[in-house]
Amino acid sequence: MLRLTPILLAILYGILAWHFSAWRLKKELDQKSTELADPRLEGLTRRMADALDLPRIRVHVYEVAPVNGMAVPDGRIFLTRGFLNKYNAGEVTAEELASVIAHELGHVALNHTRRRLIDFSGQNALRSALGMVLSRILPGIGGWIAGLLTSLLAARLSRSDEYEADAYAAALLTKAGIGTAPQIALFEKLAALTQSNRGAAPAWLLSHPKPEERIAAIRRLTDGWTSA
Numbered sequence: 001m002l003r004l005t006p007i008l009l010a011i012l013y014g015i016l017a018w019h020f021s022a023w024r025l026k027k028e029l030d031q032k033s034t035e036l037a038d039p040r041l042e043g044l045t046r047r048m049a050d051a052l053d054l055p056r057i058r059v060h061v062y063e064v065a066p067v068n069g070m071a072v073p074d075g076r077i078f079l080t081r082g083f084l085n086k087y088n089a090g091e092v093t094a095e096e097l098a099s100v101i102a103h104e105l106g107h108v109a110l111n112h113t114r115r116r117l118i119d120f121s122g123q124n125a126l127r128s129a130l131g132m133v134l135s136r137i138l139p140g141i142g143g144w145i146a147g148l149l150t151s152l153l154a155a156r157l158s159r160s161d162e163y164e165a166d167a168y169a170a171a172l173l174t175k176a177g178i179g180t181a182p183q184i185a186l187f188e189k190l191a192a193l194t195q196s197n198r199g200a201a202p203a204w205l206l207s208h209p210k211p212e213e214r215i216a217a218i219r220r221l222t223d224g225w226t227s228a
Contacts, residue, residue: 025072033060033078044098044178048105051176059101071104073113078104092189095182099169102183106168112161159209163217170218180222187211187218 036042036059045057062070062078067086070078079100086092107113170180190211209217 026074029060029062029072029076029078032063034063035059036061036079036084038094040094041097041101044094044176045101047176047178048098048102048172051172052105057101057105069100069104071107071113075108075113077101077108092186093182095178096186096189098178099173099180099183099186102169102172103165105172106165107161109168110161110164112165162209162214166214166218167221170221174222174225180218184215184218187215 041059045059049055049057058077060076060078061084062080064080065082066080067082068080069083070080072078079097083092083097083100087094087097166183169183173180173183188211
């Protein structure tokens with residue numbers, strides 16, 4: 001039993017960290033967000049809501065500068081103020097932002113958001129338990145190796161989720177009559193923005209697939225639909 005104590009403590013730590021992370025995220029989003037009010041975007045979300053047989057799709061603006069979209073376990077969809085600024089400056093179209101909303105809806109519909117919180121607790125527990133074991137075998141570097149192995153696992157799971165959410169978004173955008181062209185166009189812009197950093201980290205360490213790989217996957221989907 002004593003041998004299992006470090007592992008049980010690591011699992012308990014992971015569970016507590018999960019609950020604290022969820023509470024902190026919800027509190028910050030409640031304090032720093034408002035509901036999106038833009039006629040053009042509301043028209044596009046209405047078309048997607050009709051395609052899903054929903055009364056409406058609510059989108060919130062998260063008042064932070066980075067360009068991003070996100071979905072949280074309670075089902076809310078967020079666009080950052082940084083993304084809205086790009087839209088208002090004409091660098092991103094309404095249809096391209098709609099593709100981000102569709103992607104985040106995919107995360108919600110496919111239960112990725114809740115699973116990620118569970119994964120987060122599991123990853124913390126695994127990192128702690130593995131670190132304790134490896135540190136005894138390889139003093140000084142055991143904890144680093146444990147962190148690397150856990151990060152590799154988390155990145156692989158996250159990339160799989162992104163591909164699934166992309167596919168969901170492609171189907172929804174097609175059904176709503178918006179099409180996948182804006183989705184592809186946005187990824188092409190992201191590819192250009194990140195081109196200077198392409199060699200910064202190997203693809204298998206990144207939590208998101210490369211934009212060009214996501215574009216190719218979407219095109220394969222649409223080609224399959226048109227040839228069917």
